[in-house]
Amino acid sequence: MNHSAYTSVLGLSCGVIVLCAVVVLWRRSLRAIVRALAVQGMALALVALTLGLHGHDDGLVVVAVLVLVAKGAVVPTLITRIVRHDVASRETQPLVNVPASLVAAGVLIFLAFAASRSITALASSASGRLIPYGMAAMLIGFFALATRRKAVSQIVGLLLVDNGIALVAFLATAGVPLIVELGASLDVLLIVVVLQVLATQMRLRLGSVDLDQLAELHD
Amino acid sequence: MTSGGLLTCGALLGLAAALVGAALPRRKRVLVTAALVIATCVVESVAAIGVLATGHPAQWHSSQLLPMTGATLALTPLGAMFVVLVALVAVPATLYWIGYARHGMSARLTASSYALFVAALLTVPAAASVATFMFLWEIMALTSLALVLTDQSRRAAARSAGVWYGVITHIGAAFILAAFLILAAHSGGQSFAALESHARALAPGARAAVFLLALVGFGSKAGVVPFHVWLPKAHPEAPSPVSALMSGAMVALGVYGIVLFGDVLLGGGPVWWWLIVLALGAVSALFGSLHAANSTDLKRLLAYSTTDNMGLALLALGASGLFVATGHHRLGALSLVAALFILMSHAMFKGALFLAAGSVQVATGRRDLDELGGLLRRMPQTGALFLIGAASICALPPFNGFVGEWLLFQSLLHGVKLGSTPGDIAIPVAVAALALTAGLTIVAFVKAAGVGFLGRPRSPGAEAAIEVPRSMRAGTGLLGAMCVVAGVAPMAILPAAERAVRATLPDVGSTPLAHGVQLQLVGVRAVLAPTVLAASLVVAVLLVAFLRQALTRRRDVRVAEAWGCGRELVTARMQYTATSFAEPVQRVFDDVLRPVRDIDVSHVAESRYVLESMSYRSRVDDRIESALYTPVITTVRRWGQFARRLQPGSVHRYLAYGLVALVITLAVVAVLG
């Protein structure tokens, strides 16, 4: 593909990734949140694919496919399993209400751009300039983790963080060595599985997967 | 065998004693351990005496011990002085232990910590590098802590005393460590030699910091006000041989530390350092003696009087520093000799007193003077020894305490008109403090001896008291004998002290003391003839006694009932108690002591003019403890309760910590670019 298309596709998909992150903060319905996550995963795959095609890097193409499968399909389905069992499947009372969260998201995005100046300066390619998007997605994910009560939305937050970092990895270095990349995504998959198992057990024990009940252990 | 070799072989003996103490079955344990401990003391003091005789320090180094630093021992004459001091207390205390052991001091852990404790006490003065010193120092702290806790299963007081002692000791050690490390950081190496050679080049501020840190650290070990609070808690709770060692020897090592830093490592300092030391000494002496005069618990009284005596030692030390700082080296040396002698004699009489007190506790099961009395008849030898100890601590001629105070007084006396204004102001005050301390000490110990041992028993326990086993009397007796010998013939000790001082202080010049039969200060007109004094006292007593016998017609002595103001049958409860004895002093120093008195009167039902019963209680609390320590403890506790909110159990909160940290990091990095 030609260069302008390449850059626009990259930019577009990065934008989508951040947008999905914001959506996670925005929507209350857990299903919607999971859907957003799935979309983000696909966008991430798209980024990897574009980079791979543009850089004629077959390894990266493989990774793209892998990401598509893992983050676009498998992970969301795993999570929806939990949601399906969950009765009140809405993030009704986030610790920070939605408008405030969106403002925070804005601030975090700004911070991401400010903080990654040194990186963009170093990787001055078309892809390099997009790195802040990855950082932003990561920060927003972290924010979701810290403010959302439902187990599901916390898992999603974790995955947002992960996608963000993966995006940075792709953009900055066109993929860290394959073995590491594989290890990383495998780990993510495993973590989701573990969390899903734990969430199921939680539901069996506590009836719901509301994380506020996890305050037995304290000083 | 070289003295360095002796040193190490002594230490090895100590270790062996500890192992034996842990290994042997109960029957043999104490005897064998005690034997080994005494052997350790003997070997170490032989090494020390060798050093004192030749003046050459005993060296020993091993690069195979203590990772990253290696272990270094070097016994200087000063250190040797303290090794001898420790041995002087340790040998009798260990003898005493043999008899005392059956009263709950024969457990494996106790026996081996006792052995280790003595070994540590003996080797600390020989330590010649930061790591070695701190290692031995902490071993000493740890073992003594274990020993203070010996009675933890029986007495709650022992438990809390343990905590107090442990915490204060640990904080003190931290101060000492900091002082050492500032020096070490400057000098690169960590051996005392390196520290000493570089310390002079250190900035005055840093030197002062080092000195003050060391002063606090070692002061807390020496039980100097305001770090004394652990003594009256720990000394009474520890088993008596241990109290004797802690109060006689360990506390003295605190003063050793101050000398080590002030005179050896830092090589002297400006006048104001020593004025602080002087002030600390004066305050401690007064505070200690005042509280000693007002305590009724025998061992608590002794503990406070330890603070008092350490105060005197610091007084002498401060004066010495003052004189050296103003260029009067010989006087400085004289005061330092005085300090050493005071420590030496304190070790002797305080040891004797604590051991005697322990015997009383064993015989009567009581420590409260208001429950004792009439023990001199029931325990004649222990009683006599306590009287000797009391006379020595009251600095009455011809006992050792007197010589110490004379030396101190002389050095102060000749220190006036040195032309340094602070000195001229400080020294009269110091003399006054010394004098008042002496007076209050007499109150305290007339009370202790008179109420405890004379008169009539105030409790069935005291009624049933019998003399303690031989080994205990032997241990106490040894120390009592030392008190007399050191008082009658101080020339036996002073040359050694003097050599130590001359090896410690720079350009002392000629000897500050000439000693034959009489003690003569060189350069000033001051002579003390202790032997002659003692002799003439004895002669006079014999003469007067003879005259009394000769002049009286009837030789027989009729036993009569005491005068009860016309009342028949005077009961033991009518005697003056320790509380009532101290009452006048208590009143005089009301504002300082703030005693807590409560009187409750209950009337008979019929008329409120007829008393049914009336009870009077009076308690003197340590105001420094309540003013300085209690607030700190409560604030820390409150903070601890408050801080628990940091960990409320919510995973969101925990993640928020992380998020905040991350945001801050990113912001900082963004700023740094």
Add this chain to the structure above:
Amino acid sequence: MLWVILLVPVVCAAPSGLVSWRRATGWAGVASASIVLVAGIVLAVHVVHGPAAVGYGGVLRADALSSFMVIVIGVIALLATLQGVRYLEAEIAAGRCTPRHASLYAVLIQGFLASMLLAVLAANLGVMWVAIEATTIVTTFLVGHRNTRGSLEASWKYIVICSVGIALAFLGTVLVYLASLHASGHGSGALNWTSLVAQSHYLSPGVVRLAFALIVLGFGTKVGLAPMHSWLPDAHSQAPAPVSALMSGVLLTVAFYAILRFKVIADGALGPQFARTLLVIVSLLSLVVAASLLLGQRDYKRMLAYHSVEHMGLIALGAAAGSTLAIAAVLLHILGHGIAKGVLFLASGEILLVEGTSEIKDVRSLLNRRPVLGGIFAFGLVALLGFPPFSLFVSELNMLRAEFRVGLGWAAGLSLVCMAVIFGAVMSHGREMLFGPKGSDAPALTPALVAVPLIGGLVACAFIGVSVWPLGSLLHAAAHVVAL
């Protein structure tokens, strides 16, 4: 040669994996731990003076530091697996856990060991990261093994917090990779530690600064450094004693090993000051947190956990000083703390077993009622509080020495203050638990299976604190690998 070490746990896990748990399989675990220990010693002897051993096509690499860490892992694993036998038998006897479940435990423990070994033997920082991440997943199940509500909660917190942290570490790693790519221009071996160190001077400071900050924060989570320490008390108090021992004794320090590796690169690119400042901040933060939360502590396993936070803080401060002496002291501290903390956690597990409570106020006069167990616990505390002859005394002393030497005296002073507060707190908690009136019943005995290894551990801890042999040269060599 190196991959053999990695293979050992896998092989020893096989029996437990195949058959349901019985004592024999437990001993297999012990065997694996001891083989690892021996292998570590052999490795150390091999590399202490010679060059680093490289294996498996350059993926694995063992220098003195790695071999030292292998030894640490081996020692604590040995203690933990021995106690593990006791733990599982007790659980099965109490019907809290089926043999099947038990063998899962055994397998996971071996997996845990394998991943830690991989982490310390990896030549490639990416691989090291993967290994450390793997430990998280494995240990989550181990933390939750007792399958109570508490353990469930603990493992949830553990995995969520640690995954975030480790993700940040991954970001840091990626950035380092980016920097190295731009420094060398080609991708080959760009995450290889040796080459990174070699070219560290040419790495872009801006990127490395961000990267190292993320790495300290990220791996710091696993180390248990404030502010991401909060998972630690929960996980350590809920996990089975042997697991707590392994986590607190080794896992934390393995994560710190990662920070040490990256620190060399950061120092090369930025000079020592940046890393030093960062580490001083986190260490002081951790010390303050530990001190504050130890004061009002009510659960003795949590107490030990916060004690780990403190010691990690001390280690971080030592690493901040960074001189050879400091690092040597840090490494000795890692080993000493590992042993002492391991012993204490195992002892506390035994206390929990016999007393049935982990509340401090419910455990009384242990020294009188259970002399051996109480004695072990008491001496463990003494060791942990840094008294001689235990090795923590020497290591703390020399860390402090080094800190004063490089001008971190003020920080060292603060750490001394915190240590004093902690001493007071632990002393009074220990008093509650250990001392008290004798019970009427005769002192209870402690099984040799428990007592002997723990006492052995304490003796070892004391020995390495007094004698330079056998660790002296190894410590020196290992320190040289990462010292300034």
Add this chain to the structure above:
Amino acid sequence: MSTTWRALGEIVVAAVQVIVTGVGGLVLVGLMRKVRARVEGRVGAPILQPLRDVRKLMRKERLRPQFATWIFPLAPVVFVATVSVAAVMAPLVTSRPALGSGADLFVIVYLLLLGSTILALAGLDAGTAFGGMGSSRAVTIGALAEPALLVTILALSISAHSSNFPSIIRATFVDPGVIISPARLFALAALLIVIVAESGRLPVDNPVTHLELTMIHEAMILEYTGPDLALVTLGEAMRLALLLGVFVNLILPWGIASSMSVPALALGVVVLSAKVVAVAVVLGFVEVFLAKVRLFRLPELLAGAFVLALLGVVSGVVAK
């Protein structure tokens, strides 16, 4: 040969000083009583009455309280012994007393302290209320008098650069101006108060009271009768004489024998007695107009003495 003579001489001198203090002390007590009586308009007992009392008491039988220990009989002996040794050392009749080289003021003070301490112990020995009360008060006063006393000594020794008593005396011969130096005067004023306190005279203690509750010294020795009481009385008297002797020799040393010749000694005895008698008369006269102050007012008195002594030291330092 000469050494033996010298030794004999020393012994003679010592004996003279002890006898002078002993006999003189008792006479002194009688004298002061007489003065008091005369001033109050009574005839009063003959001056030698105390001597007679002692002789009489000596003949009586010895009593020991039921529960007393060996401390009780020992105390009076030591009491007298300490005072006599002090009397031997102090330059009263001659400026070159036996053991003079060791005659430190500090030593003399502590000798007296030994005596009073053992008496205080004896007070507790009988196990009665009064004994304890007496010794408690006695040691308290002693403790409070101590600082004033030692600082006084300090002040006195500054000019002579020594606390050795004979050399202080000799120093005053060398430079009589010292006597009227403020240092010396302040010190002497302090010393006088301390002497009054130490020897249990008014206004500190009333030696002739017969109400136990107001007693200090008398309560302490309440259990003594016969020879023991005689010794105690003698000891007190010697103490008074000694202290006054010290005092007068510090004001006006002249007349003190500076050689060991018999006439010199005789002169010394006469002059000393004259000086002491003078002071005693004044004291006895003053006492009439004084009332015993409350026990808990004593600190004020002794604090005053302490301040005076401190002034003495300060002005002594400034003088140089």
